[in-house]
Amino acid sequence: MSAVIDTPTTTGTTASGGTTRAGAFGHATNLRCRACGAEQQLGPFYACFECFGPLEVAYDFPTVTREQIEAGPKNIWRYRSLLPVPDDIASIPNTEPGYTRLIQADNLARELGIHKLWVKDDSGNPTHSFKDRVVAVALSAARELGLEVLACPSTGNLANAVAAAAARAGIKSVVFIPDDLERPKVLTTAVYGGTLVAVRGNYDDVNKLASEIAGEEEGWAFVNVNVRPYYAEGSKTLGFEVAEQLGWRLPQQVVIPVASGAQLVKVDKGFGELVSHGLVEDAPYKIFGAQATGCSPVAQAFRDGHDVVQPVKPDTIAKSLAIGNPADGPYVLDVTRRTGGSVADVSDDEVRDGIQLLARTEGVFAETAGGVTIATLKKLVETGQLDPDAETVVFNTGDGLKTLDAVADRVGPAATIDPTYPAFTAAGL
Template identity: 60%
Template sequence: MARVQRRNMAHVQGLRCRECGREYEIAPVYTCEWCFGPLEVTYDYAAVAAAVSREQIAAGPASIWRYADLLPVDRGHAVDLGAGFTPLVRADRLAAALGLGEVWVKNDTLNPTNSFKDRVASVALSKALEFGFKTAACASTGNLANSVAAHAARAGLRSFVFIPSNLERAKVVTTAVYGGNVVAIEGNYDDVNRLCAELAGTYRWAFVNVNVRPFYAEGSKTLAYETAEQLGWETPDHVVVPVASGSLLTKIRKGFDELHQVGLLDHAPNVRVSGAQALGCSPVATAWREGSDTIRPVKPDTIAKSLAIGNPADGYFALDAVRQTEGGLAAVSDGEVVEGIRLLARTEGIFAETAGGVTVASLKRLADEGVVTPDERVVLYITGLGLKTLDAVEAEPTATIRPTIDAFHEAFDPDHIDEE
């Protein structure tokens, strides 16, 4: 077992079970020994409020570490590749295509390894160093594998990343290039995750989404922090978030709430939170549609492999967040996913991976159903780059011609070429 951290920043109080409320000291543990519920970091928000201000944050680094006082890490140990503070883009052409008013895209494709997972990996590996671990590990559907391998290389840690054997080739290459161990498992993500839970009890490794999960998950809050700051310290009316484990959705909601608790927002947030899933792996959306509190595990069958978690660890919490905020959940087909990728690309010039296609297609579905309305300020979270999932979107040149102007005019009628 790695050593327990004895000295921590004053604003971090400890860990608390999200089910029974039992409290624990800061340590690399992730489940309650009494009820087996998941643990979450707790903070002294009065201490945070005394330490932070909008001006202090604005003067900080252009990364997640501008919010260091709201993260469970000693900034001096941060493993930093520059994750975060990605663009929030006003998406008027996308809004018009969907019949909506004000739509913004939080473009996390521009993180160091091109997905939002750099936020959580940076926090997790920084905490792993504080705990004295020498090896970082994870179970991944692809993006986290990229990020853990890269951050481990930066930190000088050994790494073992475990992935389903049918993962997109691009994600395998962009993990292996960092020189760590990439282990493909014959099975889906849930099989990978079960193996990693066993390994976490066997080896003294920092499994970022197992024994370091309470700290890892906190990195996702920075998406909410940045959204509010980039909107002039205001919150959107509605956010649409892709759902895999469900953690991202719950942490974005938590992030908005925390900003008000520490005095960075003038008014309590009233953000409706909606979730997006692929139809071939939609246990949370199914429970929502059926009005059920039971999330039944499924066997994933979708091109959106980064969302293909059939037994989502935070599914119940995500479902509660959607219900409590009066949001919605959508599940979209693979065909809709591909069209979502193309729609975002041709309207806003942003090339998203399949998870982004799920999110765009879900926004369209929710808008068509009246869940998202034209009078709302909506933020759409695009969490990964399309170059990671090229197989999902086939394309050919518009024309193949000889290198002459006559050949060009044969393909494109000069009488109509300037028409809009």
């Protein structure tokens, strides 16, 4: 299954100051500051040495063909040549995320008055959210950099993904959660047997502690802190897959949830890489961002015509999107404006409606984040921002089994009957 690609020779710097093995990061060459453009060596770094701006991975790509990709495994590693991972990544124990369903959603399209609609359903991932993608790339970086602990602050999907990935890889994980986290969410991470640390405080307190530890402890890979440049690249695979599953072409419109905003920005980056490699035709597309009104700083900035995002205190049932100060907010504004899309938001009741609408029409049970994108899609059509005649892809990035409370007061049995045939017929079902 290995593609015929020259082994790259670029190396990086390990946590202990040594040199990584050749090809440790595939065709990645550097980390580049997204603010000032300064470059530095690949390593466990996330802030620019010059200006403290956010870093991203830079590459010197070889020629990549559809045939090479199609010959790869049925998971994100089929795109390994476009990620900061070694060529043998698929054979190193990992959770094998990705290549989830892209389903043609004719029933939902009909209800919304859209001509052609697809749902990218990332609930089919190993721990049932898109976080398995980004964590898998972060884990590879951690391993190649000689880091020995995989860690994160989280209240949900990210915690599940980190604990599962570390278990499978046979390395230590430490996950930090608020001490008042609901019991089911504790269990779904604790079951993997890593170290779970309850922190007295709210999520902001937990996050702050994690950043402090990341700065102090050598050998720790906080997936969304000191290996974030690698981690974020994992989201490109959502864009790669959509295009490949459409038969190697770009959709005309995409609706993507916005938490930190990195996912949306990386899908755009992924589309761009496919074009520059000649893997898809260069065609215009619009990217739309979706937020819950209770945490909608990017939508607000979009409406106000601002380039920066004013932080908010989140208050929404869509917990997995509840980042009040989104790091990639400005980039989301840039991408949506540049492509002709927009950022919109929906109320918690609309989120619940969205979950039920998707389940009823397409048999996909989304978590609240999926309710946000479906409800936003509906709103974008109703307000004329999204063209109903253009082919559209909407993302569901998580699983309804994790946010059952969202629909708890809304659905249930149509009737309760005695266990007899006459009772059944009398019910007139």
